[in-house]
Every structure is written in structure tokens, then in C-alpha cells.
Amino acid sequence: MAKKGEKYSPDPSIHMSKMNVVIPFSPDVPCDSSGQRMWWAFLASSMVTFFGGLFIILLWRTLKYLWTVCCHCNAKKKDVHRITTGDGIKRTDKEDAAASEVGWMTSVKDWAGVMISAQTLTGRVLVVLVFVLSIGALVIYFIDSSDPIESCQNFYKDFTLQIDMAFNVFFLLYFGLRFIAANDKLWFWLEVNSVVDFFTVPPVFVSVYLNRSWLGLRFLRALRLIQFSEILQFLNILKTSNSIKLVNLCSIFISTWLTAAGFIHLVENSGDPWENFQNSQTLSYWECVYLLMVTMSTVGYGDVYAKTTLGRLFMVFFILGGLAMFASYVPEIIELIGNRKKYGGSYSAVNGRKHIVVCGHITLESVSNFLKDFLHKDRDDVNVEIVFLHNISPNLELEALFKRHFTQVEFYQGSVLNPHDLARVKIESADACLILANKYCADPDAEDASNIMRVISIKNYHPKIRIITQMLQYHNKAHLLNIPSWNWKEGDDAICLAELKLGFIAQSCLAQGLSTMLANLFSMRSFIKIEEDTWQKYYLEGVANEMYTEYLSSAFVGLSFPVICELCYVKLKLLLIAIEHKSDQRESSTLINPGNHVKMQEGTLGFFIASDAKEVKRALFYCKACHDDITDPKRIKKCGCKKSKTPAYKRMRLACCFDRRRSKWERSCMPVIVRCNLDSPHRDIPLSALSVNDCSATLRASKNSYNGYIKSIEEDQQTALSPKKKQRNGGMRNSPNSSPKITRHDPLLIPGSEQIETMDENIKKYDSTGMFHWCPSKDIEKVILTRSEAAMTVLSGHVVVCIFGDVKSALIGLRNFVMPLRASNFHYHELKHIVFVGSLEYLKREWETLHNFPKLSILPGTPLSRADLRAVNINLCDMCVILSANQNNIDDASLQDKECILASLNIKSMQFDDSIGVLQANSQGFTPPGMDRSSPENSPVHGLVRQTSVTTGANIPIITELAPLAKQGKKVPVISFSQDKSSGTSIQMITELVNDSNVQFLDQDDDDDPDTELYLTQPFACGTAFAVSVLDSLMSATYFNDNILTLIRTLVTGGATPELEGLLAEENALRGGYSTPQTLANRDRCRVAQLALYDGPFADLGDGGCYGDLFCKALKTYNMLCFGIYRLRDAHLNTQSQCTKRYVITNPPYAFELVPSDLIFCLMQFDHNAGQSRTSLSHSSHSSHSSSKKSSSVHSIQTTNRANRVKSRDSRDKQKKDMVYR
Template sequence: MITMTTVGYGDVTVGSDCGQMFTMFIIVLGFVLYMFSLPTLLEILLGTHQSSKFRQSYNNLIKQEGLVIVVGSITEKNVSCFLKELLHPDKQGRPTFSVILLHPSFPTPGLSSILKSHYTRVQYYQGSALNYNDLMRCGLSIAKSVIVLADSHCSNPIKEDNANLLRVASIKNALSSIPIILQLLMNDSKKLLKCLPGWVPGRDVPLCLFECKLKILAQTCITPGFSTLLCNLFFATGLTSSGMKLASSHNSIWRELYATGACNGICSVVLSVSFIGMRTAEVGRICYEELGLTLISVGKGEKIIHQGSIGYFIANHLVDIQVVHYYCFKCHSGRSRNLSPCSCHSPQGQDKTNETFSFIDESYTFNDDLCQITSPPTCPIQSPYFPPPTSLNDHIVVCVFASSDSMSISLMSLFGPLQQAGDTEHSIVVVSNPDYFEREWSGLEDTTHIYFVPGHPLDSATLSEAQIESCSVCILLTGVAVNEQDNCQEHGIEDNEVVLCALKLRHKLGEKVSIISDLAIDSSIHLLDGSSQSGWPPHLSDAFALGQAFLPSVFDSITTAILYNPDIMCLLESLLNLKPPQQDMSTSLPSLNQSNTKIIQISMQSADYRRFSGLQYKELYVHMTAEDLLCLGIYRQKHQGSYQRFMIAAPPHDVILFHDDVVLAVLLCSELESLLSAV
């Protein structure tokens, strides 16, 4: 009684009437609090507290617009970045979700702290995706989508993919109509998707992490600045007010310009019927001049607008592009503000915008080229030891930090686009473990201009043999850990070799050679910076702004973007597939169904564009639309005479062009032009 009421033994008493009234209130409150806590105390004493807490059935107490179930690799490292992207407040105008994490084991202390920070929208259920009752208990029948996460840090990617494929099969058996976003690691795992019952391409979207990463890096070698541009457009954690203060606190003009572009994102909308029959570039000019929006692409690179064509724009907020859906030349031409829908056009055919949340898009067909499977040849593996010639210049050095037991990550996804990029033959020198490269060689035997130097990338003699001093780009790739012991316990130490090699090369080569580090942990990027910026978000750090690192959290951003808008996968295919990789490049011809867009760079020092130096960016944008080019941004020197450059995505109209600027643009080609260019 004394413990429950917390008023003591009576040796000290209250004499006043107010004090006695207060003591009576404390006694009653003590009884109430004790009764509420008694069941929890009994559950803890009996060991059933966690079991009952995480075994309940779904009850949507907080009204959200949808439910998303997340299964697969649910770890503190995976979930923290994913939830930050999914639940970020910058997603204005997007649907709000309740999120359920389903995993067989109880949450770790670190994961529990993450759940507490998102307790209003995230719930953790203990159970298995292979159990029908557990799936139904999580609300599968009313869920909008299921996301299957993969662990890119696992020791056995094949085993990880097989487990995720089995989870997909179980979910489809429970409810075949549920849309699924599936993360895979290995390219060959995608072969099994056609065997899964209920898997529908377009409604169900696979994302091959290794292949997507390598293709982004390949495109960055061809058009420097592309990786920074693409990743910034997908990051939901755009520029906040605190981030803007950080950028401006250094009184650095280049950081402020970079931050201006970093706050943009990708939005899509069904184009107005007023644009039907027009050239895509002309629509881009109208949207830029009158609406202030930057058009990236239409569909999979459509050159002419059709009924229901989907346009992809660079914008600050979702509401900015909604006007494109109901734009009318008669009522809206010449007006840039306070536009409202008019009655000139029938609403038929205009009922699909990304304001309406839908996971099923019948007009979307998934292109296997993005995650194409490269089957190994049937002939025996020959020796892959081809030393580079003694006089290589402007070649690409690829350093893979892998051991003799590391699994292949299919480097063909990196080498294929490099060897098919226009008229330039890119010589590639690979530095890695010989046993590892022999496994990679099974998919590279038909390639040319690929040389191999056995050894460790941290060895100076090995790097000299690869002629690192005369290369144009050096890519430092993180290999797959052989076993769990290779994943160091200290957070961020996973990138020790990559970071040390990057710092060593930068000290040796300076800024002349572009060094791109493939990081396993986002926070490691601050080790690449020359100054202390621990308070900065990773995508606002100098190393990322200058294109010196690839952040793994971009896959969480892409997965979240696909959840909100499945059509984003179509844009990825359009931007990353310059030409589909061929199994036999000597005899195979490209398909007419391939992407009809190409990312190119245009120098302001070229004869055709030299006259735009000193003019405003909007004048260049309008001029380039006449040549079927859509400008994406400016790749500008950090300071006069510097080798380092930063990317300004969708610059303001009044930005002045410099004579040494480089512009990234999307070249729109017809299907026949794409075929002739490839041949």
C-alpha cells in the first residue's frame, strides 16, 4: 500500500487543508498508475512481453492513405536510411503511409530506437513472410504494396536473393494481386522471376542493385557529373533550411549554386492533351519558358507526344508540375502564375496524374534491359591475364577490392556501356585479385580493350603497372565480403580500403584524375572531404558534390520513388540504357525497343555554342530545344583553372554561362536514329 500510494509511512504529515487534498489526489493517482503498469510488469516477469507486443494484428489507429509492408533484410543499417527516405517531410503532396516491418526475430536495441522515433507511422511485427497467417495478420489484404529489401552488405548475395525470391512466392500465393517492389543483388537472380506465380511485369518491379550501380558509374565515366545529378534528383532529403544555412555559412558561391540544384527532385505527370502531336523538345521549351519547369524525358524517350504520354520533370515540389496536366494554349498561354483547370478539353484521357496514388499502371511495361542477364559462355574459361600496353592514355582504371573467394558482381554491366558509348573506344584496366577476376571473366570474354593487372589496389607497384598517372577516371569498387567477420563491427570501417586508396591516389595524383569511390556506408564520405563537415548531410558534402563518391542510400531513394510512382522505373531505363548490352557484341544488333535517349555533354568552348558564353542559361536552353536537346544542368569548375567540377541541376534562368562550362543534356532520337547510331 505504501509503495503504490507513494505517500510515506506517516512520520511526516501535511497539516494544511490544501496539502491534505493534494495528498489524497496523489494516493488515487498512485493506485491508477500501478493498475495500468501491473499487466506489463507481469508480462515482463513471465517473459511474454515482447511476444505479445509484436504478435498483435494490424489496427490502423492513425488514419493514413495506405499501408506498406516491408519484409526481407530488416536491419538497423537497412531500415534507418529507408525509413528516412520514405517518411521524409519533403514529400509534400504525396500519400502518407502506415508502415509494417515484418521479421522473424525481435528488434535489436538499435532498431528499437529507430522504431520509437517513427512510432506514429511504423510498427514492428514478429513473424515470417513465408507464413500465411503472419501475412494476413499484418494486413496484407488491405496493403497498397509490399517492399522486399536486400542486404547489400551480406556475405552470400545468391543466398540473399534466393530468400527474397522465396518471400515473393509466398506473398503472391497469399495474395496474387498485391504489387511488389523487389530488391535483388545478383543479375542471374532475375531469371527466376518468370517462374514465380502471380509476378506481373510493370505492376511488380525488380531493382537489381549491383547492375544499377555499375550502369550509373559507367554513365558517369562517359558524362562526368551524371551520378551526382541523378542521385540528387532521387534523394527525398532535399535541401532543408538548415542545409541552406550550412551552404551559405562558408560564403562559397559554388556551394550555394550546387545547393540550389540539390533541392530539386523528379516528378512525373500525364501531359495535357494540348501537347498531343508536338515534339518533345518543343513541349520542353514551353514548360521551361512559361511554367519554369525542366523536362527530362517523356516515356522511354518519345520524340512525339501521344495520348497519355508521361513527362518527367525536375521540380522543387509535386504541386509545381500539376499545371502541366491541364495546360491549355488558349487559356494559359502567356500566363505563368495562378493557373487553374479550364473547360476547353474533355477530362477523358487526363485522369492519370501522380497526384492520384496508384501502383498499377497498365501503360507501363518493364524493360528487362536495365537488369539484363548476361549468361556465361559455354566455352571453357581462358586465362584473363592481359597486361596493358606500355603507352595508355585517358584510359579507365577499375580497382575492385575483392578477395579470392568473393562472388562476382557482373562487371559486364560496367564495361558494356563504356564500350558501346559512341565512337570512342574506352580502354579499361582492371586491378584486382586474379582468382576473383577469373570468375568475372566468364562474362567478359567477348569484350575488347580490357586489360588486367593482378594485385591489390593499395600496392603502389600494381597501380604503376596500371598506368594510373595517365588515366582519365579511376573507379574504386567495393567487393562482396567473404564472410560475416569481414564486416567490421565499428560503424563506417567497412570502407577502410576504399577510403585509404582514394586518399592515397588523391595525394599522389592531385585533382587531375577523377577518382570515384563506391562506398558501403554513407557516413564514410566525410572521410574523403578535406575539411570537417560532420554536420552536413552526405549529399551536401564536398566529396559528393564534386562527384568523388557513390552513396548506397540512393537505392533506398529509388525504391521509395518507385513506391510513390512506378513510372519512375521507365525513366531509369531511359537514362541508363544507352544501348542494351549484347551477349555477342560482334554479331548482335540493337533492338528497336531500346531507349531513345542519350546523355551527352556540350562544351561552351565548342564552335556552335561559344557565343552563349556570358549569356543567361535560359537563352541556351531555348536554343537547344530546337536541336531536340533537353538541358539537365551545368557542370562547372569549382574555381577558375580547377580540375574539379560540380553539378548544378536545373539552374535558375538568370545564371550566367562561363566559357569553360559544360552542359549535360538529353539527346532525343527516333527509333531508326538509335538503330543507325548503334550500328
């Protein structure tokens, strides 16, 4: 109101001194020129709408109630009348008409309900649109809040007013839909959203009519923010309860805060009505927001405060609710934000870079071992990102490990059992998924079940993903075959730790140290250079070697495998042990050490042992024209020569030549594949078949079978040996000038009685696959020995298995240990007797899987009892294996191996009277195949004399061959001894450990530091200790090349195939089968053995010769592929030593000097003659390698002059440089 006597200023703006309010207007706007405020008109429109509607609803409900009461009374009278008159049967059509009239109203109501309930796409769009427009109206309010509370505005010129008008028209229509859909109109009228519409929509229409704008209660649009969580749920953005709760709390807090700030802004800028609006103050909206925040937090700085009575009264009530809300909401919001998963994001794939997902048992130990091997520098640039997925957030140590590898490693918290988490890590685009198992769990079956469920979940989400999983128990592998999308051919692999662990230990019984060598080959180790001349120097040089694959150069096409192998070793400094070839049917086979009959083809993949992946590239880059005269292998680089092409008819062909009528399915299931070409008579085809005996051990990389066989005809026929040449070669067959076709014996062509040993249709001697020796099932009572029975048996050359377990212990699967020792590529007399010493209750549980294997015995007792150990003649055994099934039942890691360590120390401390003397004849490793064992001159027993006085610290049967050496004028090795009793330290042992650090307790005389890595410790280097942790490297090795796992599995398990695994899954026991050509052909496969150098055809090389010369001679003469040395620990010393420990040297260089006591690891072919001349010999006289190791105590062997060795080696080096490979 204007003061009395005050004239209105012609200025467009009227200044009201009392009210201190400016109502701006322009002359062209028909606004009240007197400056009178019209806020009451805006407020009245909202109040009339609200209360008017409320009155109408209540009036309607009252009339409806009265009408219902009246109709109810009339209905009762009509019902009574119908009952009395009997007219109740007649139904009037009026009721049906009324029902139909109600139907269309119900339809409209249902339609409106669907429109606002977001059940359809249209409804969702409408709900989201209303929310977005509400936020838009709120933004317009924020813009207009900078203007005076009330002002004159022209609707046709004010753009914001026009937009606000359009929004509110839409809100009015949406209000109508909500009103129609509401079941209870009264409660709908009192809803928050309805109140917001009442006080925001009508004032806009009043503004258009009065050409005035009143800011008023438009701030109530902020209450729409409460529905923010509902909108996000409609859009499927919020899915978890925590996220919904967090958004709800934040939206309620913010909407209340903004709404209260709008009310303070209104009253403080307007003033109190009863004070004639004279106590107003100018505050911006954001200052009011600040005022409300400091008020809710009870800070109250006092720089901004409310002056009006309405404002202060509102603050009194607001501070009660606001403080309670602030004190409860804010801490809960902070807690929810703090509890959000730190690793809950999603993986973003990088173009051109693959990624793998690793899940399962994610711990610091498992992850560090995996990353150490996967990201090793010896591999080529690993352009693969590793994504770890686990449902538990990493601890600080594991988090630090991830940060150190942040460029290639990411971690996400989640579970592979949740499809949402699988989508987060982009499992559908991953190159593979690796599942780690907890090797130390108390319940292996439960752990395997968990991993199988993970496989099912992943395969269900994406059937084509490649999965590599660890399994603890062998029998649980069968469950993976039940998964429809599990496909061995597509790269899916199950690494069974029990199968491989026991297989490694079993192979150590045949060639001690092999477990260490193989474990080092598939593990990535960095080269550690040692200048001192110690055993660690030579061991670590071998440790630096790994197994790689690379395609062979076209320069090798047409050459036989031994020639290529020799060329690679001598010229390229690479050790080639196997090749892979893909046939026309896209089936690939891996040939392990094939003979001269295999000719190389274009695009052949080779398996190499080398120290670096870059070195293996030499096999790919080698060119005869460019590199033939190069002596330094480092200079072999890629040249510009074009690759030669081989004719199509020379491609390798795969066929099952035993039965050409077999179907394709039957062929794919056969564990043995014999290459043949029965249709074509051409003799220039490099791979054809004539006889089964020329088969070489192969491997089915296509996973249909792990072993197959290939054979062909040698293109160049060689002449037979003359008698003089035979005599010079020690009477051995298959010399460099002999033909394999002539000297090898076909098991199908052995005439008369010679064939009885290998093929008998009436006796089942092998299992149905022909891979293992078999016998009818025996009751466990028949194999149980008492102490007296065991002592009277006089066991020798056997394997003693000391096992700890009881009724409650988890089964370790002893079948995986026995199967490699019962492989069919051994003759029956070569099988070592196995004696189990342990709890009978535990062994009864294992016997169900062992009762079909021959030569097994059980001595009930305990491995800690010396009486039990003496009863089984542990001092005369070839190998003593110490296992425990109770290791994972103890929480303390240091005590997990207590039983195995105590048993090992107990055996080593035992003393034995060596009164039995020499019981084993073949004491110095195996006799090379081809020696005529029936000849007295060539018999391994001939010329061997026993020492009458055994006085060394070992009970080793010492055998010295005198006659042949004396005839040649050589010095006779003399063995000296110093004790009358033998000690248990000379017994060959291998101990299984769970905790790597416990290896320090096995050898009391070593100087290993407790923190030393397992592969650097003396027990592991000597092959006397094995830990399951070394198998972790197989995960990354299998990912980069699944053929390596197949190669390792075949060498270790003795020939397990998927066919055999299927049979074991059905019956859990081996099934016997009659000897057929197919099953007998399965026997013809390579096996690992140890070759002694102290006498025999390689004795001259053992006395200071070069390893390279031995390699070439063994390969050319006997088709044996040497790949390592098992050497006495102190052999490098010139002084005598009592130590009998040996260590492993992998792939020595060409010029590596040999000593007579060395044992050579080699891949030897199956010898058909071995079973013919030894069938009548006792088992004790045919120990293959144990006595050779026991003879390692030879410490005073006289050797030639060291200067003569150097001179002869120099001449050999000069001759080698002049060699030219054509």
C-alpha cells in the first residue's frame, strides 16, 4: 500500500517505501499501476481448488452412503417379497444392463491405471516424462527465484512463463489420469504429489489471466525428487537393495532441504502480512539453502538468519525434524557409500587386447604364483589382460600385488555364479576362464564340487568360452563330462592335481629326478648365473629351460625326425622332443620322438626345450641356403627366401588301418591311431604303413585320445649289419647302418611260441584299451601280508609306499600312482612290485580302485614302525614313497607335513646289516634295447662279480663288469667301502609335501635357507621332495599351449585317454580286454628311462666325453632321445666323496663333460624283444634303474688323464665345426 499523499512516480518501477517491495512493470503490460500486490489471488486459486475438490469428494461419499443405505433397505423388502411370492427365479435384465454400464467405467479406470503404473512401454515413458518435466519446472523456479517474488509479466513475451505453462498443462492431464485410476479418491486428494499439483498448477493459469507472476509455492516441485529411486528402478538402473536405499535416503534428504529453503525464501523476501510486509529482507534462494543446512547441522553461524515471524516460526519446527533427519540420514548415507564395493565396476575391453578371467581360490599365494609364471619375461610379449573375479575383497597384501601389476591386472568383486557379475567382467568376449582350486582344503570333494558349479555357471552363460580348471580328485573329472557344452576339442581342460602329482611321483620310481625335471620344464624360471663351480651352477642352468612350441621351417621338409632333432640340437642349440601335425580331417597328432620313418612336412609344429621363446624362433627362421654355414645360432634371423611348398600328396594322412570299416565315431574313440595308406601303392609317400612295429608313441592333441601311433616306410633302404659291425657295436641292433624295418619285431608277426607272451586270446592281460596291465579283481585279504610273511618273501627291487591315513581321511587316489607303474609299455617281468604300508582301514577304501592291478601287496601297520619297514625290506627297495592323506586337516601350515617328515627322518636314521649281498644283476641303469640278452657274452649278468666286503655307508649291490674291460686293456673300476653297515640315507626316497617351507626339514645336512624357493632347495633339485604347488604353473602353460598339458599328462600318467576316463567314470574300475592287434599296438609307445654310462656301448663317452656326442650317438643308433642328466652332487669335485645324492641337469649343452657315474634321462622306444628272453628270469634280477642309482655311491672310479680328455674333446670340437648338414 502507498503512503498517504504520496504520488506515484511516472518511473516504470514503483518504489513502495513501507513495504520495501518493487513490483516491476512496463507500460505495455496491463498491470495494476497502483502497485497493489495480488499474492492472495494466486494462493486463493490453490486453496479453492484443494478445499473445493475435497468438499465435493466428501459430499459425493456422503450422498453415496445415504443412497446405499436406502437401496439396501429397499433391497431387503424386495427380497422378502420375492421369497413370499415365489418370484425369485425370474432375474430382471435391468441388473445385467447396470452391470454392463459399470463395465466401461471399469475399463477406463484400468486403462488409466496401466498408463501411470509403468507396466507397459508407454506407461514407463509417461512416468519418466512426468518426472523429467517436474525437474524442468523446478529448474525454471531456480531461474525465476532471482527475480522479485511478485512482478508484472506479459505471457506472450515471457518465454519461461510459456514453458512453465506448457509443463503445467501436461501435469494437469496427468493429474486427471491419476484421479481416474485412483481407487480411493479421498486419499488420492491428500497425496503429496496431488498437493504439489494443487499449489503449482492453478497459479500458472492465474498468472496468465492477471499478467502477473508470483513465485509462491512453486518450490514444492522439489518434492518430486522423492520418486527418483522409483524412476531408476523403472529404467532397470537400480537393482540392489543397498543402491535403492541409498538413492531413497539421498532423494528424501535433498527434496526436504530444497523445499524448506523455498519456503524461507518466500516468507523472508515477502515479509509478514500482519506487518504489512515491512519486515522483509532480500535473500537469494541459495542463501536460504545455506541457512537451512547450517540450521539442520545445528552449527548456526549467524551470518544469515530469519527476520520474519513466519520464517522464525518455521525454523523452530523445522529444526526439530531437520535435526532428526540430519542425524539419522547423513550417517546412514555415509555408511552405505562406504560399504559400496570398491571393486564393483565393470571391465572395459580394450581393442586389440585379449583378456582372461581368473576365479576360484583367489589368495595371495595362488595369485602371486600364477602371475609370476603367466607374466614371466621369458615369454613373448604377453598382450593379455588378467581379470580376477572373487566374492571377497582382497586384503592389503593382495591389493598391493594387484597395484604392482596394474597395467595387466584388474580385480572385480563378485561371483561367477551370478550372471550379472559374469557380464561385468565381459566373460562372453574373454579368451579363456581359469578356475583355481584350493589345494589345501580339508574336503577335496567339496572343493571340486564348487569348481564344477563354477564351470556350469560359466558354460550356462556362455557355452563357447574356453575353461581351464583345477581339480583335486581324479574321480571328479567325470562330472565335467556331464556338462553339455564341455568340449575337449575347443580347448576345455581339467588339470587334476592328484592325477599329476601321483603321476610325477610314480615316474620318479622309474627314473628318479624326473618329477623335478618335468616340473621345471613347464614352470617359467629366470636364469640365475653362478660363477662358482658348484652343483647349483649346473642345476640352475638346466632350470632356465622351459617347454615351447614353434612351427618348423620349410628347410626341414622331407627330413626324418632324428636328422632334424640332431640339426636343431647341434646347430640351433634347441632340443626337439616332439612334433605336431594336422591331417586333412583337421585332426592333430603329437608324435613323441618318432623314428627315421617320419618325414617332416610343411607347417609342422615342434615341441622344444629351450631357455627363451626367442631362441625357439630359430627353428622357424632357419634357411639352408642362408644359414647353412653359420656357426653362431644367434645370427640365425628371418631371411627373405620364399618358403618351399610340398606336394599335396605328401601331406600326412590319418587312418585306422586295423579296421577300415569302422565308422568315424568309432575311430575317434580309439586310443591308438595307426597311420596307413592301404589304398595307394606309392612308396614315396612319407607316412604309410606296413607293420605295426614301426609305430612311434604319439599324442592326440585333438583330445580324442592322448596316444596314437604313426608309422611309415624308410625311403632309403639300408643294408644289414655285418658280423664284424655287430661285434663292434656291442651286438646291439638298430645301429646307424641298420634299418629299423629289419630289426624291429612286429608283435603281430612273431611266429609260434614267441607270440604267446604278447598275444593270447584266452587270457586277459591288459585292460580294454591296451594301455595298462590288468588282472582279475582280487580280494584285499589275498594281498595282505603279515610281518613274518613279508620277511619270508624277501622283497627286492620293489616300491614301498608309506601312506598315512585313517577312516576319516580324504582319499588321495592311489590308482593314479599305480597306473603309470602298470603301463603296458613295460613287460610283465619289468613291473616293480608295490607294497603299501599303512592303515588297513584307509587302504580298504582305496582298494576298490586298485584290485585289478597285478603285483600289489599290503602290510597293515604304520610307516613310523621300523619293524614294519624292515619286514618289507625297505633297504632293498628301488624307491620309497611317502604320502599322507591327513595333511589338510591341520590348520598350522608348519605341522601339515609332520607325518611325512617324521617318516622320512625315521627311515634315514635306520641301520641295516648288509649280509644279503648282491641281489640285483642289472645294476647300472637299463640295457639299451637291441642287445641280445640270450647270448652269454652279451648278457647283463655276464662278467659281473660280487664284492665280498660291503663296507660303505650304503647297502648298494655293487656290480663290476671285469671281463669286457680287461680284454680291451682298460682300467677296471674299483669300488671301496668304509663301513660294515648300510644306512637308511642311501635308500631312494621321494616325499610329498604340502607346505613348501617344510622342505628344509627333510635334509639335515643341507644349507638351504628357510625362505629359499622350493625349486632352489637341495631335496627338490635331487628329486627327493615334491610339492603340489609346482603344478600351479600348468594353468598358464596350458592357456598358452594346451598341447603341453597333453604331452605332460601322457608322459606322466602312462597313457591315460579320454576313453579310459569314460570307462572309469562308468565303472570306477579298469575293465579287462582280450589281446587284439589294436590293443597290442598300444604298447608300442615311448617311455622315460635312465641310461647308465659306467659300462656298455656308451662307456667311452662316459669317461670325459661330451654330452652332445652321446646325444647324437644314442639318437642315430638306438632312436633314443636324451634330454637330461642325473648326476652325483659332488661329481664335479676331484676328491672322493661319500655323498650319494644326485641332482638334475636339464638339456645340457653340447660340450658338457660327462662322468662315468652319470645317469642319462632319455625317451626310449618299446622293446619287443625284452619280453621274449626274460620270461624265465626272476624279477629280482631285472631292476631297471634303482640299482643304477644305488651304484651312484661309486666314488673312487679310476679315470683317464684329464689332459687326454681335453685333447680328445678339442679334436671332437674341430671335427664338429667341419660338419655340414644336408
